[in-house]
Amino acid sequence: MIRLKPREKVRIDFNRRLYLAPLTTVGNLPFRRVCKDFGCEITCGKMALTTSLLQGQISEFALIRRHPSETIFGVQLCGSFVDTMTRTVQMLEENFDYDFIDINAACPIDLVYKKGAGCALTRRTVDFERICRSISCLSTRPITLKLRTGIMTGENNAHEIVSLAKSWKSEHDGNHIIDLFTLHGRSKEMRYSKNADWNYIDECAKAADPIPLYGVGDIYSFEDYYQRLNDTSVSGCMIARGALIKPWLFTEIKEQRTWDISASERFDMLKSYANYGLEHWGSDNAGVDKTRRFLLEWISFLYRYVPVGLLERLPHRLNERPPYFFGRNDLETLMSSKLCSDWVKLTELLLGKVSPEFQFLPKHKASAYG
Ligand SMILES: Cc1cc2nc3c(=O)[nH]c(=O)nc-3n(C[C@H](O)[C@H](O)[C@H](O)COP(=O)(O)O)c2cc1C
Structure with missing residues (x-):
């Protein structure tokens, strides 16, 4: 019989931390950095x-x-x-x-x-x-x-x-x-x-x-988060699609407020992602292509965000599909488009033009409405 030496285990205090769920494809390092910027505490x-x-x-x-x-x-x-x-x-x-x-x-x-x-x-x-x-x-x-x-x-x-x-x-x-x-x-x-x-x-x-x-x-607002945390015996909540659609949810939870984030603030978030992506995957052609494709995967979730300033009532639910709407400016309208071609346009503002043969199809069905 092999006897293993007992090892001292490192302990982590898991009580009430903001935890970004593991997310295949989209939960890559640049995305996790964006979530950290907004106050997320545990990443996987x-x-x-x-x-x-x-x-x-x-x-x-x-x-x-x-x-x-x-x-x-x-x-x-x-x-x-x-x-x-x-x-x-x-x-x-x-x-x-x-x-x-x-x-x-x-x-x-x-x-x-x-x-x-x-x-x-x-x-x-x-x-x-x-x-x-x-x-x-x-x-x-x-x-x-x-x-x-x-x-x-x-x-x-x-x-x-x-x-x-x-x-x-x-x-x-x-x-x-x-x-x-x-x-x-x-x-x-x-x-x-x-x-x-x-x-x-x-x-x-x-x-x-x-x-x-x-x-x-289904945690999509700070109200959802505190209701789950306070009305049940859980030690914390993990957030998946909520963070993909609105990574600033971590800030909303920390500050217990709804953030009517502007389109330009959201665009700055995409800019950070592009920079983190080029740092992570490289800034040569292959790195730009990877950054673009992963950014597009993320946008296939992000476009579902409905600016809270346009809503009749709060909080918005994760599975509610809004009627077609115009944003408060062109950028806000572009960011809510469900057309792949518009998502590509958004990446072109950050990473330059794509070639005429460029094609993209999102991988995750979870990005579509249920
Ligand atoms: C795009 C996507 C990728 C996911 N990848 C993983 C994964 O790699 N490992 C895992 O345990 N769960 C994965 N999940 C499940 C989530 O971690 C989470 O359990 C689930 O989405 C429910 O949380 P939500 O209602 O907040 O989205 C994934 C979910 C989505 C939407």
């Missing part, structure tokens, strides 16, 4: 596949790069085997700079699910426990778990998973193996078709106690 890299990391795929390593401004930064791992997950964590532990590891037990994508990873981990509880224990033996940094309410709608089992994971304790120091749960209040089957179930999130937060649990789902 996009889901990285353990098999790709172990194969040394450079693009996968880009997902775990942190910017110095990211003060609490996590790496999210997606895998299904004890050996690959453990070897990946060993490699990260020895070579990379991050503050915590997030295990993805929430991803609904069929390709991932069929391999037993993502939310399928919650169906393979024996292997799931082995993965968490094994990682915990190696890691000097906290381990967090991202979960969904369940696989099928009407068959919620997150409360059972949370109770089970709470029972996993370290053989070295008797501490819990999992340091934080984050729970997206929808099942795999639901995707984004219904609102997140915050009553159930509350039930799971109670089952998790004393391990902190963050709720995830």
Whole structure:
């Protein structure tokens, strides 16, 4: 039997922090920097596949790069085997700079699910426990778990998973193996078709106690945030699409106000992104192209923002589709256009003209109205 040396674990205070959710494609380093500028406190890299990391795929390593401004930064791992997950964590532990590891037990994508990873981990509880224990033996940094309410709608089992994971304790120091749960209040089957179930999130937060649990789902205003935080037992809230559509939501929450941000302030935000992108991906042709494509992916969410100064009533809901409207100036109108060609025009104001052959189709269906 191999005896591992007990290691001292770094602890993170996860209480009531503003947490930007991991976001495939769009949650890249330049976007996370923008969110940090607006007051976000915890950031997490996009889901990285353990098999790709172990194969040394450079693009996968880009997902775990942190910017110095990211003060609490996590790496999210997606895998299904004890050996690959453990070897990946060993490699990260020895070579990379991050503050915590997030295990993805929430991803609904069929390709991932069929391999037993993502939310399928919650169906393979024996292997799931082995993965968490094994990682915990190696890691000097906290381990967090991202979960969904369940696989099928009407068959919620997150409360059972949370109770089970709470029972996993370290053989070295008797501490819990999992340091934080984050729970997206929808099942795999639901995707984004219904609102997140915050009553159930509350039930799971109670089952998790004393391990902190963050709720995830549909937070789009400071009112939503404080209502969820104060009316349930969660230790915090994680924000995904709300931050994609209006990253200044973090400032609104901190300052407890609605910010009627102007189009030129929003354009300055795009300018910052373009600068961060060129710094991150390079300012040669390939870097400009990457910055433009990722900016376009982000704009495919951003255009959904409706300026609060135009609304009849507040707060605006994430899934409400507004009627067609004109902005208070041309830039505001351009920024709310649903035409890809207008999004490209916006990038041209920042990154120069595209070639006549340039084409773009957004990757995420979640950017469309439900
Ligand atoms: C574009 C996009 C990419 C996402 N990528 C990930 C991911 O890589 N890992 C993950 O755990 N969740 C991912 N999610 C799910 C979010 O983290 C979050 O759980 C979900 O969107 C619910 O929060 P919301 O209602 O605030 O959007 C993604 C969501 C979106 C919209």
